[in-house]
Amino acid sequence: MASTACIPPAPATEDAVGLRDRARGALLGLAVGDALGAPAENMKPSEIRARWGRITGYVADRPAGTDDTEYAIFSGLLLARHGSALTQAHVEAAWHEWIADREEGPFRGAGFSERGTLENLRRGLAAPISAQHRHAWSDGLAMRAAPHGVFAAGRPAEAARLAAIDGSVSHEGEGIYGGQAVAAGVAAAMAGASTVAVVASALAVVPDDSWTARCLRRALTAAHRGERAVRSAVVIGGYPWTDLAPEAVALAFGAYAAADGDFTDAVLTAVNMGRDADTTAAVAGALAGATRGVHAIPADWAGAIGPARGSCLPTMAGHHVLEVADLLTRAARPAPPHSEREQVAPERFARHPERLSSDPDRVRPGTEALPPSAVPTPSNTATSTSTAPAPAPPDAERAHRNAGRVPPGATQVPGDAPWVPGAAGRAPGEVAEEPVRVTRGSGTAARPVPGGPPADTDPGGRRPPSDPAAHSSVPDAHAAEAGP
Numbered sequence: 131m132a133s134t135a136c137i138p139p140a141p142a143t144e145d146a147v148g149l150r151d152r153a154r155g156a157l158l159g160l161a162v163g164d165a166l167g168a169p170a171e172n173m174k175p176s177e178i179r180a181r182w183g184r185i186t187g188y189v190a191d192r193p194a195g196t197d198d199t200e201y202a203i204f205s206g207l208l209l210a211r212h213g214s215a216l217t218q219a220h221v222e223a224a225w226h227e228w229i230a231d232r233e234e235g236p237f238r239g240a241g242f243s244e245r246g247t248l249e250n251l252r253r254g255l256a257a258p259i260s261a262q263h264r265h266a267w268s269d270g271l272a273m274r275a276a277p278h279g280v281f282a283a284g285r286p287a288e289a290a291r292l293a294a295i296d297g298s299v300s301h302e303g304e305g306i307y308g309g310q311a312v313a314a315g316v317a318a319a320m321a322g323a324s325t326v327a328v329v330a331s332a333l334a335v336v337p338d339d340s341w342t343a344r345c346l347r348r349a350l351t352a353a354h355r356g357e358r359a360v361r362s363a364v365v366i367g368g369y370p371w372t373d374l375a376p377e378a379v380a381l382a383f384g385a386y387a388a389a390d391g392d393f394t395d396a397v398l399t400a401v402n403m404g405r406d407a408d409t410t411a412a413v414a415g416a417l418a419g420a421t422r423g424v425h426a427i428p429a430d431w432a433g434a435i436g437p438a439r440g441s442c443l444p445t446m447a448g449h450h451v452l453e454v455a456d457l458l459t460r461a462a463r464p465a466p467p468h469s470e471r472e473q474v475a476p477e478r479f480a481r482h483p484e485r486l487s488s489d490p491d492r493v494r495p496g497t498e499a500l501p502p503s504a505v506p507t508p509s510n511t512a513t514s515t516s517t518a519p520a521p522a523p524p525d526a527e528r529a530h531r532n533a534g535r536v537p538p539g540a541t542q543v544p545g546d547a548p549w550v551p552g553a554a555g556r557a558p559g560e561v562a563e564e565p566v567r568v569t570r571g572s573g574t575a576a577r578p579v580p581g582g583p584p585a586d587t588d589p590g591g592r593r594p595p596s597d598p599a600a601h602s603s604v605p606d607a608h609a610a611e612a613g614p
Contacts, residue, residue: 152283159427193434207449207457241373279319314331320420322421346383
């Protein structure tokens with residue numbers, strides 16, 4: 131059941147100029163936070179202090195956004211193309227067109243959830259089965275969810291709906307909830323909501339008894355005591371992976387709340403807490419940027435952000451987050467009166483005759499098409515290894531295609547849960563597990579191969595690791611890694 135938290139009414143949506151300023155603040159804030167946090171990723175606060183003292187600005191020689199920024203651009207371009215008519219088929223087709231069916235390229239910094247999704251898509255699995263891998267609970271959707279909040283400014287529920295559609299190809303469960311929380315929070319901030327209302331909007335779109343909701347409540351409760359308290363309340367001590375969606379999203383909202391929406395304080399708080407610092411700072415930056423607008427971002431930080439380099443997604447090279455923000459702002463404008471649409475439509479389609487009534491992507495009321503020049507194509511991005519992919523199959527065909535799909539070498543018990551690819555989400559060089567027959571309720575665990583990670587450090591399967599705080603009799607099950 132979703133939270134019934136009382137959300138203070140958000141101010142009326144601002145005019146186009148105000149929205150553009152907030153939209154640019156949200157996406158540029160995301161990229162700035164990503165670039166600031168990247169060097170501190172997977173580090174503890176004590177390790178950050180030993181190396182840099184307290185991070186107060188860029189510590190990299192050439193600061194740039196990572197996969198977080200490039201995937202946010204990806205989702206933003208996709209949303210600008212389809213608007214509120216976005217479907218799961220659109221998202222899956224875009225993953226194939228812009229990522230899976232091309233040369234992988236350097237793909238530096240890609241998260242386990244993205245690797246698992248691509249592995250499934252390349253095996254022929256369609257959404258939502260493509261999201262059934264071992265890291266479906268990661269923050270990979272949360273890091274790219276801000277564009278949905280920008281597009282659905284002032285409509286947190288709509289932003290959360292769109293984020294869930296986007297995430298259905300790559301995430302499940304807590305991974306979806308984390309993305310929905312970020313999208314809803316940004317949507318509320320875009321309408322000028324207070325810091326408390328932004329967090330309440332995030333809580334209102336996720337199940338009240340979810341791990342994500344529990345972490346958000348703990349972070350908000352601790353926020354007034356500062357970053358150390360937020361980290362102690364949320365971080366799972368000793369757990370090796372830092373990309374847990376409930377943890378990363380809660381740290382980001384906690385940093386945002388502790389700073390009362392101030393951009394500089396929010397981002398630096400997230401950065402100096404470590405863990406998945408590029409993602410937590412990116413989300414905190416998106417929230418604070420939407421709250422305070424683009425002019426709240428320090429000029430030297432903003433000036434360092436150029437077009438995406440395509441280090442992770444070659445097809446996103448050359449696109450700038452400000453370009454995406456402007457596209458989303460225009461796409462979100464209300465449709466003109468019917469008579470006005472009749473007057474402008476002939477001119478629009480005269481310039482783009484290929485977009486006629488038979489085009490399934492024809493502009494719909496309330497949306498604006500993504501200009502062809504802004505769409506990544508083989509002619510303006512990395513060379514494609516194949517022609518344009520075939521259109522996404524109908525639902526009936528997709529269901530047939532997924533039914534019983536077990537790639538060679540995998541093992542599945544007849545009648546058991548859908549097959550989960552054992553290799554998806556493995557770290558580069560990680561030793562694969564032996565195929566294991568798992569029967570419901572048997573309690574059988576995967577057998578690690580000698581030299582692999584300890585069995586209790588991997589969440590296993592496609593289910594998220596359980597939240598220790600939900601079952602532990604210890605008052606604070608998170609304190610083990612909280613300081614110093």
